[in-house]
Amino acid sequence: MKMKVLVAGHRGMLGTDLMERLRAEEHEAEGVDIDELDICDLEAVLQAVGERKPEVIVNCAAYTNVDACETDVDAAYRINAVGPKNLAIASNIYHIPLLHISTDYVFDGESDLPYLEGDVPKPQSVYGKSKLFGEDNVRSLTNQYFILRTQWLYGRHGKNFVKTMLALAKTNEFLTVVNDQYGSPTYTKDLAGVIARLIVSKAYGTYHATNAGVCTWYTFTRQIMEMAGLDIEVRPCTTAEFPRPAPRPKYAPLANYNLLLCGFPGLRPWVEALHEYLEEEGALSYFTKH
Numbered sequence: 001m002k003m004k005v006l007v008a009g010h011r012g013m014l015g016t017d018l019m020e021r022l023r024a025e026e027h028e029a030e031g032v033d034i035d036e037l038d039i040c041d042l043e044a045v046l047q048a049v050g051e052r053k054p055e056v057i058v059n060c061a062a063y064t065n066v067d068a069c070e071t072d073v074d075a076a077y078r079i080n081a082v083g084p085k086n087l088a089i090a091s092n093i094y095h096i097p098l099l100h101i102s103t104d105y106v107f108d109g110e111s112d113l114p115y116l117e118g119d120v121p122k123p124q125s126v127y128g129k130s131k132l133f134g135e136d137n138v139r140s141l142t143n144q145y146f147i148l149r150t151q152w153l154y155g156r157h158g159k160n161f162v163k164t165m166l167a168l169a170k171t172n173e174f175l176t177v178v179n180d181q182y183g184s185p186t187y188t189k190d191l192a193g194v195i196a197r198l199i200v201s202k203a204y205g206t207y208h209a210t211n212a213g214v215c216t217w218y219t220f221t222r223q224i225m226e227m228a229g230l231d232i233e234v235r236p237c238t239t240a241e242f243p244r245p246a247p248r249p250k251y252a253p254l255a256n257y258n259l260l261l262c263g264f265p266g267l268r269p270w271v272e273a274l275h276e277y278l279e280e281e282g283a284l285s286y287f288t289k290h
Helices: 013-024 042-052 073-094 126-141 161-169 188-199 217-228 257-261 270-280
Strands: 004-008 028-032 056-059 098-103 145-150 174-178 205-208 233-237
Touching: 004 013, 004 042, 013 028, 013 188, 042 073, 056 073, 056 188, 073 098, 073 126, 098 126, 098 188, 126 145, 145 188, 161 174, 161 217, 161 270, 174 217, 188 270, 205 257, 217 233, 217 270
Parallel strands: 004 028, 004 056, 056 098, 098 145, 145 205, 174 233
Antiparallel strands: none
């Protein structure tokens, strides 16, 4: 089924991959960003949706600088909470489904098991609190919604952890990386595939979507260096030894339970996805390729 899709935040890392995926599947995908539509302006949102008449809206727009959110609180809440609220109001008025991207930061990371979609959120940072407020706005203001939580995103279009580590490896004798925060690295190309499947369904609700498997930032970095054929020492450290303004969830893998229950395929292992990403970036070593 081909659809007319409006993507907010289409120039971001996920939004760019999503636009490519939608067009490859012959959907009519139109993207808007802050210079074309300020989702924090309700009247502008209602006018844009009314004029464009999409069959589904996907919100990839967010304030994702976790540390900056701690001091730029108003901006965090405007973009991460008011923006989704306005899109949900438009969704309800025009009877258009809304898919909204959220995050593992809505949880406190104190669990011993991967988080299920129905687990009680307990965000510890301004970023996490603003994203949860956005989720709540979507749930309360429209019935046709998908909330899709994910984590540790990387992709070809924009800054990400993998690119940062590869760049640092070229200018440092060793790397020191946190080894007590656990999650699932997720390739935006794979996440775009999940979004493309969900929006043509009527299986509304809350979902988790990450590449399969769990690691720490340290083990993730070790895998990046090994695949890239870079002979550099990677040293583990604790979160306490590498303090940041915003608290991070320590153990926050997301169980993709609802996807599987609803008959959607699970995502491939993160190691496999990373291999493809590095190959596409031309960063995979000759020995890893062969």
